[in-house]
Amino acid sequence: xxxxxxxxxxxxxxxxxxxxxxxxxxxxxxxxxxxxxxxxxxxxxxxxxxxxxxxxxxxxxxxxxxxxxxxxxxxxxxxxxxxxxxxxxxxxxxxxxxxxxxxxxxxxxxxxxxxxxxxxxxxxxxxxxxxxxxxxxxxxxxxxxxxxxxxxxxxxxxxxxxxxxxxxxxxxxxxxxxxxxxxxxxxxxxxxxxxxxxxxxxxxxxxxxxxxxxxxxxxxxxxxxxxxxxxxxxxxxxxxxxxxxxx
Amino acid sequence: xxxxxxxxxxxxxxxxxxxxxxxxxxxxxxxxxxxxxxxxxxxxxxxxxxxxxxxxxxxxxxxxxxxxxxxxxxxxxxxxxxxxxxxxxxxxxxxxxxxxxx
Numbered sequence: 001x002x003x004x005x006x007x008x009x010x011x012x013x014x015x016x017x018x019x020x021x022x023x024x025x026x027x028x029x030x031x032x033x034x035x036x037x038x039x040x041x042x043x044x045x046x047x048x049x050x051x052x053x054x055x056x057x058x059x060x061x062x063x064x065x066x067x068x069x070x071x072x073x074x075x076x077x078x079x080x081x082x083x084x085x086x087x088x089x090x091x092x093x094x095x096x097x098x099x100x101x102x103x104x105x106x107x108x109x110x111x112x113x114x115x116x117x118x119x120x121x122x123x124x125x126x127x128x129x130x131x132x133x134x135x136x137x138x139x140x141x142x143x144x145x146x147x148x149x150x151x152x153x154x155x156x157x158x159x160x161x162x163x164x165x166x167x168x169x170x171x172x173x174x175x176x177x178x179x180x181x182x183x184x185x186x187x188x189x190x191x192x193x194x195x196x197x198x199x200x201x202x203x204x205x206x207x208x209x210x211x212x213x214x215x216x217x218x219x220x221x222x223x224x225x226x227x228x229x230x231x232x233x234x235x236x237x238x239x240x241x242x243x244x245x246x247x
Numbered sequence: 248x249x250x251x252x253x254x255x256x257x258x259x260x261x262x263x264x265x266x267x268x269x270x271x272x273x274x275x276x277x278x279x280x281x282x283x284x285x286x287x288x289x290x291x292x293x294x295x296x297x298x299x300x301x302x303x304x305x306x307x308x309x310x311x312x313x314x315x316x317x318x319x320x321x322x323x324x325x326x327x328x329x330x331x332x333x334x335x336x337x338x339x340x341x342x343x344x345x346x347x348x349x
Contacts, residue, residue, distance in 0.1 A: 001269035004262035007316045011276050015308045018284040022304060025288055026297065080295040116298060193297050 026081055027195030031206060033079035037156075038212040039072040039186045041089070043219050044162050047228050048177040051168070062176045063168040064221055065233045066091060066107050068184060070163060074112070074156030077190055084113045084123070085156060086189040091169055093182035093221070105169035107184075112148045114155055124148045126158065164236040177224040184216035268322030272315050279314065283307025 044067040088109035110124035190198040202210045291300030
């Protein structure tokens with residue numbers, strides 16, 4: 001501590017130790033925040049059609065387009081150390097060989113930011129819960145309100161009706177029609193400001209209880225359809241559809 | 248003239264403090280930073296606002312730098328008492344080449 005430079009080094013060195021200790025404390029403090037998420041999910045509609053992975057592909061595959069209803073209350077996942085929650089829905093169905101684990105495919109996802117997180121154009125925009133107004137086509141559309149939850153709801157509360165998927169799903173074999181014993185399952189990953197990513201969704205851990213509900217009833221993929229209206233096969237891009245484009 | 252200026256500049260840059268001041272500086276560094284860390288964590292935890300933890304921690308660190316790094320007068324209150332300059336060889340006569348050295 002004799003000269004200025006040595007004192008700067010000493011202060012900064014001890015600051016890093018303190019910062020690391022505080023960060024560790026913050027990471028551990030999450031364990032004491034109770035979590036009691038709940039969700040209910042219902043299948044609305046499935047269509048299975050032939051398609052190709054990209055425009056120039058000669059491969060023809062079957063694609064399933066799954067629409068669903070989702071009501072969640074994940075607000076307890078948002079404690080002081082939560083930056084965002086990555087929410088996703090998987091379709092799970094048995095593989096062809098019983099010795100293999102079941103096949104999982106993600107059909108929808110969303111990034112739900114905490115209120116403390118700065119706005120980012122990749123975050124999820126909750127659709128309006130009001131009845132859509134009829135707008136004349138010539139009029140310019142109002143800009144979407146960039147909110148991950150409906151007005152008045154806490155972060156993590158979602159109410160989706162007849163939601164279009166973000167991704168049409170297929171199977172490694174290319175055949176997905178008439179596969180049985182499938183379920184939709186909600187999953188998420190809590191991404192903290194400091195600390196570990198948490199994937200525990202269905203297990204009780206101390207003060208964290210697993211999600212109530214969160215799985216749909218089992219269903220069967222329908223048979224292949226020849227001609228389906230284009231609107232019924234729509235997918236919906238999230239906020240990340242803006243990526244790379246000027247705001 | 249230029250050398251004097253340079254000497255002064257070096258003194259200001261080095262900012263030397265005495266031994267008691269060094270003890271105090273070390274004590275202040277660890278005390279303030281630990282206290283600030285504890286306050287930052289507790290305040291952030293009880294208001295559930297992690298930004299407050301961040302800002303309190305950074306502000307406290309800045310305060311510590313200001314308090315400890317410059318050679319404040321209170322770090323130089325115990326200047327070292329050097330012995331008066333002596334001629335250590337005064338009592339001894341050493342002859343070098345038949346000439347007395349003193």
